[in-house]
Amino acid sequence: MAPLQVFVLLSLICLCKSDDRLTPAKPLAAGDKLVSDNGVFALGFFYPKNSTADSYVGIWYNNIPEPTYVWVANRDNPITNASPGKLVLTNNSDLILSDSQGRALWTTMNNFTSGTTGNAAILLDSGNLVIRMPNGTDIWQSFHHPTDTILPGMPLPLSANDDIYTRLVAWRGPDEPATSDYSMGGDPSSDLQVVIWNGTRPYWRRSAWNGELVTASYQGSAGFIMTLRIVYRGGKLYMTFTVSDDSPSMRMVLHYTGMFRFLAWNSNSSTWEVFTEQPSPSCDRYAYCGPFGYCDATETVPKCNCLSGFEPDGVNFSRGCRRKEDLKCDGGDNYVVWDDTIITTNTTSQEMCVKF
CATH class of the missing domain: 2.90.10.10 (Bulb-type lectin domain)
Structure with missing residues (x-):
């Protein structure tokens, strides 16, 4: 040449x-x-x-x-x-x-x-x-x-670095990249949970980290595998995900509606398909059933119920539940433990009533 x-x-x-x-x-x-x-x-x-x-x-x-x-x-x-x-x-x-x-x-x-x-x-x-x-x-x-998206191999810190927490922040709208009120990251009070906030109010939180390195693995319909991991490195916790070599383009995004979505690109339909998303339509949202209410996910269709001694405060559960009867501090009300939460039922002790 x-x-x-x-x-x-x-x-x-x-x-x-x-x-x-x-x-x-x-x-x-x-x-x-x-x-x-x-x-x-x-x-x-x-x-x-x-x-x-x-x-x-x-x-x-x-x-x-x-x-x-x-x-x-x-x-x-x-x-x-x-x-x-x-x-x-x-x-x-x-x-x-x-x-x-x-x-x-x-x-x-x-x-x-x-x-x-x-x-x-x-x-x-x-x-x-x-x-x-x-x-x-x-x-x-x-x-x-990051802005609103996690890509394969990208670590999202769940712990603070130099007292600063890194959060995903959703777009303000479908065509407006500006930051919105929805954000997602580690819980500053524990470092062990992933929380979505709407402003300063919790909107959703996943269960606390239990020490396992692999927290979830999903098999796609086309045969690919996506694995979500919690990584402990240098005294800090990180969330990340990986995909198999044969997977399509995938991303995790905090949507402008506050939903956290796993998305996979479908080249046949030329669309992003929702692989999975949180929170689910019911039960998963923070305080979904309001004060003194709980969501029963064992039902075929999950629904809100009131704790014992309470009834819905209104026609739906937007305001939670209220007591059926006032506390009887002269006759006493006692503590019972239900799902790791201290609640009161009508039994005994003025001291316990005052503590509540």
Whole structure:
């Protein structure tokens, strides 16, 4: 092969490999995109459906026809008025997103000067955007700053790091990436549970971690396997999931309705299918049956009931249950244990009545 032909071929190879990364000399402008090495994910500027006014920088599935965003950088600070933006990797190894006026809309906070060249922001086939040093060390990654989605191999911390809890935060609406009131993460009071909040109120919580490394494994109808794990590493708890090699694209997402969904891509119907979701329509939601009520899941159709000595407070259980009779503190009311919760029934002791 002639020297000139070799040079041209090598140049093409280098250009192809550079498509998955940013360098200080190669920013990302509107209309450009990074594509991971095997073409699984893309990163670039996007407009939500039915909107041309605000734009965002995000990561999405590159080969799935339905736009599916798994990470958004500037979700609460969009680029407005259709002004072109630019994403730059600085010499201090920070990513900075700015608008056409030069205003910084989003940035990482590394401020790391290595004294060497060769730093790059690389989009991996896992969907993780990393800032990588020449020695291969990753000093920042999008997996550590999730929005509403968990991808295979991505760890969601259930314990605090530097007194900060990492949470998934749902989109505000189907086409609005801004943060909503629904969030999901580890319970600050125990580190042993996964909780969904609606604002500051618990909306759902799963059972406490029992020490098992594998908490759930699901077999798909097409033969693939998805395994959900609780990982204990470096004194911290993490939730993560893996999929078998033959699985379709899968993701876990906190939906804008507050539902936590496992989704699998069906290439035949070109849709995301709900593999499983929480909370279930009944019983699973936090305090679903209200004060002094409980959900009986042993029934064919789960339903709310009242504890002994209580009756529904109204025509449904939206306000829970109320006492059938007032406490008799002169004659006493006693404690009984029901499902690890202390409740009162009409029996004895003024002291116990006052304690309740």
